[in-house]
Amino acid sequence: MPVAPAHPIADLYTEHHGWLHAWLRKKLGCSNHAADLAQDTFLRLLTQEQRGRPLEPLRQPRAYLATVAHGLVVNHWRRLEIERAWLETLASRPESLAPSPEERSLLLEALCELGALLDRLNPKARSAFLMAQLDGLSYIEIAGHLGVSERMVKKYMAQAMLHCLQSGLAP
Incomplete structure (x- = not known):
């Protein structure tokens, strides 16, 4: 055989x-x-x-x-x-x-997925997105932190939002 x-x-x-x-x-x-x-x-x-x-x-x-x-x-x-x-x-x-433990597990899994998703963004786009979403900063404030123009911040935010939409996560 x-x-x-x-x-x-x-x-x-x-x-x-x-x-x-x-x-x-x-x-x-x-x-x-x-x-x-x-x-x-x-x-x-x-x-x-x-x-x-x-x-x-x-x-x-x-x-x-x-x-x-x-x-x-x-x-x-x-x-x-x-x-x-x-x-x-x-x-x-x-x-x-x-x-609850079940909710905790689901939330942790979602946080890990979001972390992995954000890690695939370029660093400035990730920083801009996090400053806007978590810190509530305006685009002008973000531009000052990143040392870029407000127009560039808008571009970073568009990249981040498109990335989220393509992955099935809406910001």
Whole structure:
């Protein structure tokens, strides 16, 4: 009976999963988070393949895996930072106004999505958007903070709003 050829990602997993888990454990200091992110790294590769972008033969598989995993580590740290800020905000509110655990989870997920969305904006557009939405600053005030013209602030705001609309989030 002929043996089916191995899948490139399965081979990559078999050969490098242990190394990747150890690499992530050193970065994160937690074996459980490292295991999760190692799995997420290979899941990302499978997802890309399902989207029609097959994995090309790799000359340096560990460097490639480390690059993909590093992006996931950055996202993990960003999520922890957002979660920490959210928990601090909740702690400062009266208990009677605290959302339920389900609402908390949904809000945290939305905050993480928004954070990732804003991170894809250019830094000045992101700053302008946040100053307008969170601080309530006028375009002239934002222009002064950023050292740009009011016209440029309008352009940044248009970029940010278009980005939000394209992603399904309305400001």
